[in-house]
Amino acid sequence: MSTGRLAPSPTGAQHLGNARTYLLAYWSARSTGKKLILRIEDIDSPRVKSWAIQQAIEDLRWLGIDWDEGPDVGGPHSPYIQTERQSLYADALERLIADNLVFPCTCSRQDIADAGSAPHFEHEGNIYPGICASWQNGDPLPEAGTFSWRFRVKDRELDIDDLVLGKQNCNPAAHLGAFPITQKNGSYSYHLACVVDDAAMGVTEVVRGDDLLPSAFRHLELAEALKLPRSHYAHVPLIKGPDGRRLAKRHGDTRLSLYREQGVDPETIVGWAAHSAGLTETAAERSAADVIPLFSWSKINRNSIIVHESETAAWIRS
Numbered sequence: 557m558s559t560g561r562l563a564p565s566p567t568g569a570q571h572l573g574n575a576r577t578y579l580l581a582y583w584s585a586r587s588t589g590k591k592l593i594l595r596i597e598d599i600d601s602p603r604v605k606s607w608a609i610q611q612a613i614e615d616l617r618w619l620g621i622d623w624d625e626g627p628d629v630g631g632p633h634s635p636y637i638q639t640e641r642q643s644l645y646a647d648a649l650e651r652l653i654a655d656n657l658v659f660p661c662t663c664s665r666q667d668i669a670d671a672g673s674a675p676h677f678e679h680e681g682n683i684y685p686g687i688c689a690s691w692q693n694g695d696p697l698p699e700a701g702t703f704s705w706r707f708r709v710k711d712r713e714l715d716i717d718d719l720v721l722g723k724q725n726c727n728p729a730a731h732l733g734a735f736p737i738t739q740k741n742g743s744y745s746y747h748l749a750c751v752v753d754d755a756a757m758g759v760t761e762v763v764r765g766d767d768l769l770p771s772a773f774r775h776l777e778l779a780e781a782l783k784l785p786r787s788h789y790a791h792v793p794l795i796k797g798p799d800g801r802r803l804a805k806r807h808g809d810t811r812l813s814l815y816r817e818q819g820v821d822p823e824t825i826v827g828w829a830a831h832s833a834g835l836t837e838t839a840a841e842r843s844a845a846d847v848i849p850l851f852s853w854s855k856i857n858r859n860s861i862i863v864h865e866s867e868t869a870a871w872i873r874s
Contacts, residue, residue: 557590557591557758558588558589558590558591558760558761559585559590559591559592559593559757559758559759559760559761560581560582560584560585560590560591560592560593560759560760560761560762560763561581561592561593561594561595561754561757561759561761561762562578562581562582562592562593562594562595562616562621562623562626563594563595563596563597563750563764564578564594564596564597564612564616565596565597565598565600565604566596566597566598566604566605566608566609566611566612567600567603567604567605567608568603568605568608569608569611569811569812569813569814570611570612570615570616570811570812570813571803571810571811571812572795572803572810572812572825572828572863572868573765573794573795573802573803573810574812575615575619575812575825575829576792576795576829576832576833576861577763577764577765577792578616578619578621579619579621579826579829579830579844579847580763580790580792580829580833580856581761581763582621582622582844583835583844583847583848583851584761584763584790584851584853585761586845586848586851587848587849587851587852590760590761591624591625591758592622592623592624592625593623593624593625593626593631593633593636593757593759594613594616594623594625594626594627594628594629594636595626595636595637595638595753595757596609596612596627596636596637596638597638597746597749597750598637598638598639599638599639599743599744599745599746599749600746601639601743609627609637611813613626613627613628614813614816615812615813615816618812618816618822619812619822619825619826619844620822620826620843620844620845621844625757633756633757633758638749638753641749641752641753641756642744644752644753644756645744645748645749645752646744648748648751648752648782649705649737649738649744649748651782652705652707652737652781652782653693653705654693655693655781656692656693656708657707657708657781658705658706658707658708658737659688659689659690659691659692659705659706659708659734660688660691660697660698660703660704660705660706661684661687661688661703661704661705661706661734661736662688662698662702662703663684663687663688665681667687668681668682668684668685669681669682671685671687677731677732677769677770678767679767679770680732680770683731683732683733684706684733684734684735685733686733686734688703688706689706689708689734700742701740701741701742702740703740704736704737704738704739704740705736705737705738706734706735706736706737707734707735707736707737707747707774707777707778707781708734709728709729709732709733709734709735709774709777710728710729710777711727711728711729711730712727712728712729713725713726713727714726714727714728714773714776714777716772716773716776716789717788718769718772718789718790718791719761719788719789719790719853720766720790720791720792720793720853720856720858721766721769721791721858724769724772726770726773728773728774728777731770731773732770732773732774735747735774737778746771747771747774747775747778748778750771750775751775751778751779751782751784752782752784754775754787755779755782755784755785759787760785760787760788761787761788761789761790762787762788762789762790763790763792764789764790764791764792765791765792765793765794766791766792766793766794767794767802768791769791772789772791775787790853792833792856793857793858793859793860793861794860794861795832795860795861795863796860796861796862796863797862797863798862798864800860800862803863807863807865808865808868808869810863810868812825814872815871815872818872820871820872821841822843822844823841823842823843824841824871825871826841826842826843826844826846826847827839827840827841827842830842830847830850832857832861833855833856833857834855834856834857835847835850835851835852835855835856836850
């Protein structure tokens, strides 16, 4: 069965940009009869807030989004919280080590900044220069806690047919470089956890912000190395502030929890999201379910959306 997923990261409160992406994932799944899974991506443990998991679930429910499996409703692919799935990531890492597809890297960010080439994609760091890549399986390992594991990408062209952006291509070796799948403290990276979990849960469609487009090519490389199926991708335009930068605290308070607390109707947020996505002619209030029959990826606005604080503040005043 085709399956979509919602994957909030509880590193803070969910905001308008998150809401729009979750709604698009929900509309896509429900309009085509896909199963929808809620997975909590809390693998980035140092930044995770203990209160943010339950708040994210409450925010999604408030918007009118429902799901078929998740930490609150259970299901055949449990657990649905990444920090409870780490044995799966450990197994995947062991396979990659055995196949000599990863190497230990002791480089600091400064080392990479000094020696790496400029990023090819926006929102990306410098391309890893290959300082530690000569290591081969069987060679001595650096001291524990001093290295991360990096995945060896291939020097080849990869293509995806993105549901929003259309045909996209990338040479991982030239444009991305070897990337970490663990941190130096031993915790697993978003890239490894995401690929392993999507395959294990049967996820066939991934909807996320277009700042994560480069990660699609990393994930294709990892999926192939682990002999896992590849997903279809829809990278949607980011919500930005008037300065053209990704929506953040500096642009005002757009937390969904604030809107809930201040009595804003969820239909206001849903109507704005549907209109900004190009699915409706006006931003009139609508329930999330009302938009399902209107959804089509062919309608989606492919431009970044600018949000002004005066607009969102008016929702609270009204």
